[in-house]
Amino acid sequence: MIRYWLPAKRACKPVLSALAGGLLLAAPARAQQPALPRDTSFTTYSAFVKARKQHPDISIARPPVPATIRSRVNVPYTEASSRPLLLDVFYPKARRHRPAPAVLLVHGGGWRSGHRSQHHAMAQQLAARGFVAVTAEYRLSPEAPYPAAVQDLKTALRWLRAHARPYGLDTTRVAIWGFSAGGQLAALAGTTNADPRYETGTTYRSRSSQVQAIVDVDGILAFTHPESGEGDDRKGLSAATQWLGGSREASPGLWEQASALSHIGPGTPPMLFINSGVARMHAGRDDVRRQLTALGIYSEEHTFPEAPHPFPLFNPWFAPTLEYTVQFLQRVFGRP
Template identity: 50%
Template sequence: MLLIMKIFPAGKRMKLFCLFLGFYLLAPVVKAQMTAGLTGKPDTSFTNYSAFKSAKKKYPQIRLVEEQPSADVKEERNIVYFRTGGIELRLDAFYPAGGRKAGGIPAVLIIHGGGWRSGNRSQHIPLAQRLAATGVACFTADYRLSTVARYPAAVYDLKEAVRWIRKNSRKYHINPEKIAALGFSAGGELAAFLGVTNADKRFENPDGNKKVPAGVNAVVDIDGTLSFVHPESGEGDDTKSISAATYWFGYKKAEKPELWKDASPLTHAGKPSPPFLFINSSVDRMHAGRDDFRKILQSFNVYSEVQSFPDSPHTFCLFEPWFDPTLNYISSFLDKVFGMK
């Protein structure tokens, strides 16, 4: 403005000033990504036991499923699969003790829930142990949560976990063309997102192992949303407190609607998508967009199925009487798409 005052005669100064002010007032306000919630520390609010205490109030008959080691399953814990930003990401391996099988066995990457902010890889060890006993190699993996890094960091991490599994397929007698992503809640959304972005390099870590494919060949989504912007979705309501997805993206839905849409699995569903199994509770908002997602898959002749438990909590898969049927649904699906038997 001082430059305008010096260069231009008085008659033009007011016109230029008004023009400058108009541009300033009409320019969009660019919101900075919020730093709230980036504590750098794990959020321990969501655990299997806390979920059990909450669900037991309405479902007093439930039983928390515990770890169950077996002579039929080998276990390796605390393996570093990737290093990024000074962080070591780890996984645990569970695989059949019987040795090699002609053609190799399927593998499953198991992704925990917790609102992209809490939870940890140990929460699905009982599922990994029991599934491994059926002849599948299972891997429960860490990923960066929203206390440490925003979206799409978790996607980057889990694609590197897939690469690690594929790179180590010979060691665990895995068929590298039979790798599934399985997740619960936020982990279900992430598993679905991995599946529908198999061919999209935008969602791979630029510093990752590009020599090994990061795609998955099937997806099991246990009560994970398919869209953050679908009318059925409950994500993004910040009226009482900051929502889990808002923490993860670092922007409110109204501030970056295109980001929330692009981060939704529903946006990317299409011809390259792998087969899907949806296992759902009776809490409809937890699988928002599922039916529209399946319609897209069906239009491209991509197989999908839904198994639902009426009158069940969101955390059903952690407890009996739902754990065993969930395990059976997963095993049946993997057999159907991978020909396990």
């Protein structure tokens, strides 16, 4: 099975702040602040090089930017760890008769790598289909361990509602979409609606961080599960151990708490699962779906058995991933 993050014993590279064409580009550090240590092992291009060995016909998904959308990038949404956290907004140009549903997209990278711009293409295409799509950064494990990433994403959701008017956003129709570690985070953020453990700071606290739909793209639902491959620290600290701040054996309660499976209940929103053929990347999914069915909550599952883990970044899987996402959100929200 393929992992796309560095072992802990490798040195982290200096902070990088932009990703273009699948390559991370170095940016100058902020004045009077040291560069943040950051693992840059997971980029679109590095994942492509690895996946192409088994799938020589794939290509990086770079659809043309639709002429029908607008964008605002590098927008600060809060301050954390003495620095701004940024997001990018893509939204329809045309004025609409009613506000548009919103989607917050969360990147993957083992909770310690990756960049929000890896999902710009998906966000742009969603905007062309009538959604307000936002890609947000969050603090990675070299900077801040769990639950900081979840708290950051909850703050980004509150920012969305606080800025609904400029983007024509419907605050009653908000979804969260995530890939890999981002899928795990999306599922956890979405299943912990109104949980005070994941609300922090004073930024837009009068606004809600609740979501009304979850799209989990190859993100695990349970860390301590027979299907999970997380927590193997025999050759160095695993990505999950680094993020959670302790091993599975030493902190079992924390590992359970960070699992979306532990939070399924009557208030859980509808969920869509889009998966690769890498079985461990959907650990706990079937248990979650059984619980949702018992609660009368809608869920959907689509699997590409032949696909590698980073499939939503590549053709031929990008387009069907987009279609499954749009169809699910239209079912839950109605047409934008």
